[in-house]
Amino acid sequence: MTYSRSITLVLTHDCPWHCRYCGFRTERNGLLPENEIERIVNEAKVGGAREALLISGERPGTMRHIREELERRGDSDFWDFASRVAERCAEAGLFPHGNFGRMTEEELGRVRPHFVSMGMMLESVLDDPECAPEKKAAGRRAGIEAAGRAKVPFTSGILVGWGESQVSRMESLEALAEIHSRYGHLQEILIQRYVPNAGSSWPAGAPPTLGEYREMFAAWRVWAPGVAIQIPPNLEPRWEQLLGELDDLGGISWARDEVNPNRPWEKVEEYEAGCLRRGRVLEERLPVYESHCTREWLTERWMQEVQKFGLRRRHERRLEDAFGRFEGGCQGEDPASAWTKGDVCDQSERELLTNLHRRVLVLRIWEAAWDGGGNVGSDR
Numbered sequence: 503m504t505y506s507r508s509i510t511l512v513l514t515h516d517c518p519w520h521c522r523y524c525g526f527r528t529e530r531n532g533l534l535p536e537n538e539i540e541r542i543v544n545e546a547k548v549g550g551a552r553e554a555l556l557i558s559g560e561r562p563g564t565m566r567h568i569r570e571e572l573e574r575r576g577d578s579d580f581w582d583f584a585s586r587v588a589e590r591c592a593e594a595g596l597f598p599h600g601n602f603g604r605m606t607e608e609e610l611g612r613v614r615p616h617f618v619s620m621g622m623m624l625e626s627v628l629d630d631p632e633c634a635p636e637k638k639a640a641g642r643r644a645g646i647e648a649a650g651r652a653k654v655p656f657t658s659g660i661l662v663g664w665g666e667s668q669v670s671r672m673e674s675l676e677a678l679a680e681i682h683s684r685y686g687h688l689q690e691i692l693i694q695r696y697v698p699n700a701g702s703s704w705p706a707g708a709p710p711t712l713g714e715y716r717e718m719f720a721a722w723r724v725w726a727p728g729v730a731i732q733i734p735p736n737l738e739p740r741w742e743q744l745l746g747e748l749d750d751l752g753g754i755s756w757a758r759d760e761v762n763p764n765r766p767w768e769k770v771e772e773y774e775a776g777c778l779r780r781g782r783v784l785e786e787r788l789p790v791y792e793s794h795c796t797r798e799w800l801t802e803r804w805m806q807e808v809q810k811f812g813l814r815r816r817h818e819r820r821l822e823d824a825f826g827r828f829e830g831g832c833q834g835e836d837p838a839s840a841w842t843k844g845d846v847c848d849q850s851e852r853e854l855l856t857n858l859h860r861r862v863l864v865l866r867i868w869e870a871a872w873d874g875g876g877n878v879g880s881d882r
């Protein structure tokens with residue numbers, strides 16, 4: 503079972519459309535201020551996020567006030583701005599994942615070098631007359647296909663619990679599987695439960711029963727083997743009962759869910775415990791799945807970043823193991839010797855290891871004092 507430790511940057515809530523179920527859109531709030539970008543990036547670093555999820559309303563660059571603000575900031579258009587923010591995140595060691603609604607193949611090709619992966623929900627094959635023209639199923643399908651042609655590792659999915667039938671859920675999943683069979687770019691799909699937010703005027707419908715969820719999972723395994731299934735646990739209270747069939751719990755953050763602000767996540771430890779109760783181990787992943795960490799899907803720069811991350815995780819695991827043994831009675835290799843044997847690859851890893859090494863030294867001082875009958879600190 504996997505999850506991604508993430509933080510969200512809403513580049514703008516402004517959107518030209520008015521979907522009835524939407525609690526996300528605003529009219530004229532403008533772009534995320536530059537000082538907020540810096541604050542969130544710094545918070546992400548302190549909080550240990552790996553993924554920076556960059557999102558917006560649908561085609562914000564078509565709105566005049568947004569174009570004027572972009573011009574004032576020196577960005578040629580919204581994609582230029584999104585790429586610049588993604589680069590700032592990458593510079594801080596984060597992996598940017600973008601979700602900006604429907605984009606053309608040309609637009610996706612432009613931003614691809616700056617994002618490790620992207621996504622957009624199909625939501626449904628049903629056309630709702632109350633939704634934005636950009637949300638029509640044909641347009642969403644075209645956007646997901648464009649991502650396949652642009653070779654973008656992609657996340658999509660369906661929305662459930664808004665009044666749809668099980669038949670339409672299955673048809674929506676089948677449509678996604680059909681697109682994936684042609685392009686191979688889907689790395690995961692979400693089956694995301696609709697939760698009305700402040701501002702939504704669409705009531706919640708009946709959510710799928712556990713049996714209906716399982717029917718969807720079973721069909722998806724046949725239609726798109728190897729493409730992970732995700733359920734966001736802050737939106738589906740029965741997530742634990744579905745763990746046997748799931749692969750992923752999605753992005754989890756200590757910060758608020760920007761799309762569903764009244765549905766905060768639990769601490770990761772709570773999800774780890776829930777997984778353990780069902781015999782599953784929760785592990786961290788990057789926004790790009792291993793299935794798409796190849797030169798077919800990633801640029802050389804992202805290949806290198808992903809490899810560095812893998813190496814860093816191996817060191818972290820080895821040191822965590824060594825600490826476990828050390829703290830459990832000084833058995834086996836201690837972290838300091840693990841450190842000297844490791845292939846230290848970059849500054850951030852060196853800092854991590856140095857901090858861990860300091861902890862070992864402090865532990866050794868305490869241990870020596872204890873063994874010698876000393877009482878550290880009592881002479882003051």
Ligand code: SF4
Nearest residue numbers: 517519521524559560
């Ligand atoms: S759902 Fe998307 S397109 Fe519709 S109003 Fe909200 S942000 Fe805009």
